[in-house]
Amino acid sequence: MATTRTVKIGPVEIGGSDLVVIAGPCSIESQQHLQDVATAVKSRGATILRGGIYKLRTQPDSFQGLGHDALKMVTEVRRQLDIPLISEVTDPRQISDMVDAVDAFQVGSRNMHNYELLKELGRTRLPVMLKRGFSGLIKEWLHAADYILQGGNEAVILCERGIRTFETTTRNTFDLNAVAWIRQNTPFPIVADPSHATGDSNLVTPMALAAAASGAHALMVEVHPEPIKALSDGFQALNYSQFEDLMNRLDRLMPALGRNLKVKI
Numbered sequence: 001m002a003t004t005r006t007v008k009i010g011p012v013e014i015g016g017s018d019l020v021v022i023a024g025p026c027s028i029e030s031q032q033h034l035q036d037v038a039t040a041v042k043s044r045g046a047t048i049l050r051g052g053i054y055k056l057r058t059q060p061d062s063f064q065g066l067g068h069d070a071l072k073m074v075t076e077v078r079r080q081l082d083i084p085l086i087s088e089v090t091d092p093r094q095i096s097d098m099v100d101a102v103d104a105f106q107v108g109s110r111n112m113h114n115y116e117l118l119k120e121l122g123r124t125r126l127p128v129m130l131k132r133g134f135s136g137l138i139k140e141w142l143h144a145a146d147y148i149l150q151g152g153n154e155a156v157i158l159c160e161r162g163i164r165t166f167e168t169t170t171r172n173t174f175d176l177n178a179v180a181w182i183r184q185n186t187p188f189p190i191v192a193d194p195s196h197a198t199g200d201s202n203l204v205t206p207m208a209l210a211a212a213a214s215g216a217h218a219l220m221v222e223v224h225p226e227p228i229k230a231l232s233d234g235f236q237a238l239n240y241s242q243f244e245d246l247m248n249r250l251d252r253l254m255p256a257l258g259r260n261l262k263v264k265i
């Protein structure tokens with residue numbers, strides 16, 4: 001078993017024994033929206049907030065995120081609620097503005113091979129969560145992580161978010177082999193994202209429990225007050241009561257695995 005190098009997002013450590021839950025909307029829709037979701041997930045035990053500012057959508061007509069306008073909103077919500085936030089960076093030109101507004105950068109699945117972005121993130125001082133490309137081999141994913149390390153930034157976290165296989169009934173195939181393998185063979189903390197891996201809110205809870213059992217250090221889950229109205233990925237978002245149910249189940253499961261669910265920042 002490799003020793004994991006722990007990484008802190010704000011004050012929250014990922015890679016230790018406690019299971020960390022990162023939750024929030026796919027996209028930030030307004031300041032009120034982010035504040036509402038942040039309050040809901042924090043009060044139910046999430047210790048890191050997620051929220052998309054810049055979105056990379058498959059279709060150009062889909063909602064692309066609020067972009068630059070959302071930077072002030074996240075700064076305000078982080079301050080008011082005292083919760084660290086992670087958000088996706090899609091272009092190296094966004095880094096200088098984002099660096100004071102977020103606690104960690106997320107690199108999305110579509111950018112795992114964007115080496116110029118990875119090199120630039122290697123020069124920053126914030127942690128980087130590198131999502132696996134949906135067609136990325138584990139060894140390509142690790143090479144991508146090396147681009148960040150070689151720039152001088154050692155605070156790298158990996159995130160398994162499902163891969164594309166011959167199966168089309170679910171959005172992706174959740175590669176939990178990869179979660180156990182990364183945990184045993186690399187020094188990187190590993191996050192599992194059952195929302196993008198399944199693409200179906202009904203499957204998120206069972207697969208979140210499975211990911212926790214497979215050894216993930218953290219889970220990332222999309223939550224929305226009214227999933228049906230979400231501007232992106234509503235079909236896979238948990239509502240507040242579903243999220244509460246997930247947290248209760250995790251709280252009961254983790255001691256059986258010799259770990260605890262982290263619920264306080």
Ligand code: PEP
Nearest residue numbers: 026108109110131161196
């Ligand atoms: C996301 O986290 O909202 C996202 C776009 O994920 P991925 O890059 O894994 O598709």
Ligand code: MN
Nearest residue numbers: 026222232233
């Ligand atoms: Mn999403």
